[in-house]
Each structure stands twice: as structure tokens, then as C-alpha cells.
Amino acid sequence: MKIFYQIDHWTEKHHPVMLDLLRVLLGITIFFKGLYFISHTEELQHILANSAFPWLSFAVAHYVAIVHLAGGIMISIGLFTRKAVAFQIPILLGAVIFVNAPKGFFAEGNDLVFSLAVLGLLCFYFIYGPGYRSADHSLNAQADNYGG
DSSP states (O other), rough: OHHHHHHHHHHHHHOOOHHHHHHHHHHHHHHHHHHHHHHHHHHHHHHHHHHOGGGGGGHHHHHHHHHHHHHHHHHHHHHHHHHHHHHHHHHHHHHIIIIIIIGTOOOOOOOOHHHHHHHHHHHHHHHHSSOOSHHHHHHHHHHHHHTT
């Protein structure tokens, strides 16, 4: 846990705006992917039925949609960012390993590159944290001001 404290301390001194903007865009992208999954639940269940775990398709489809919606908003505003990202990472790992990779890298309609990019950004923000312009930073600053 000391490493997270050192990373947080470093990020407070070095807070580029582009990383905050990228976090917001990542959250919005994940949120819209959740909306897509809600409006196309049958398609998501079909993808999961053809994956390695077809018996869990109904439950996983709803879990993915809800976690993407809630997590996307939380990542965008920077509220409990590391926890929201931690819930997203297994979903993206599953998308990369079980759904997109078996189709092949250049298959039509394959989201492997997109899934890898989002997974990489999620791993980055799990380590880096929410950044300077986030609800987490504001809440921590207010707690520090009130001695909490």
C-alpha cells in the first residue's frame, strides 16, 4: 500500500490536464458501451453463449451492463475511481481472452483492438488514480481541511 501512497503523492505534483480528459473520455466510452449492451442484450447473450461459459450468459450480460453504466459514470467524474476500474478490469479481460481473441485479430466485427486499448487504460488508471481534477481529489482535500 505504500507504493499507492507514493504514486498519489507524485501525481499531486504532476497533474497534466490531458490525463484527466482521457479519464473522462474513458468513462464516457464505457458508459455508452453499457447503454449499447442494455439495448442489445440478446446480442450480448449470443456472444457469451458462444464463449467458454455459455451457462452464465444471462447473469454475465446483466452484470456487464450494470457495471459498465455505473463504473463509466464513476470513472468520468473520478469518484471511487480505483474501485470502479477494479470492477471493469475482469470484464475487459474476459472480452479480450474469451470473446475477441478466439475470432482472430483481423476478423470482421472484432473489437479486440478496442478492448485491448480500454484494458490498458483501465490498468493505467488503476495504478495512476483519478488525478487532480476529480471528485476523489476534491473529497480528500475537503477531508484534509476539516481534519478528517
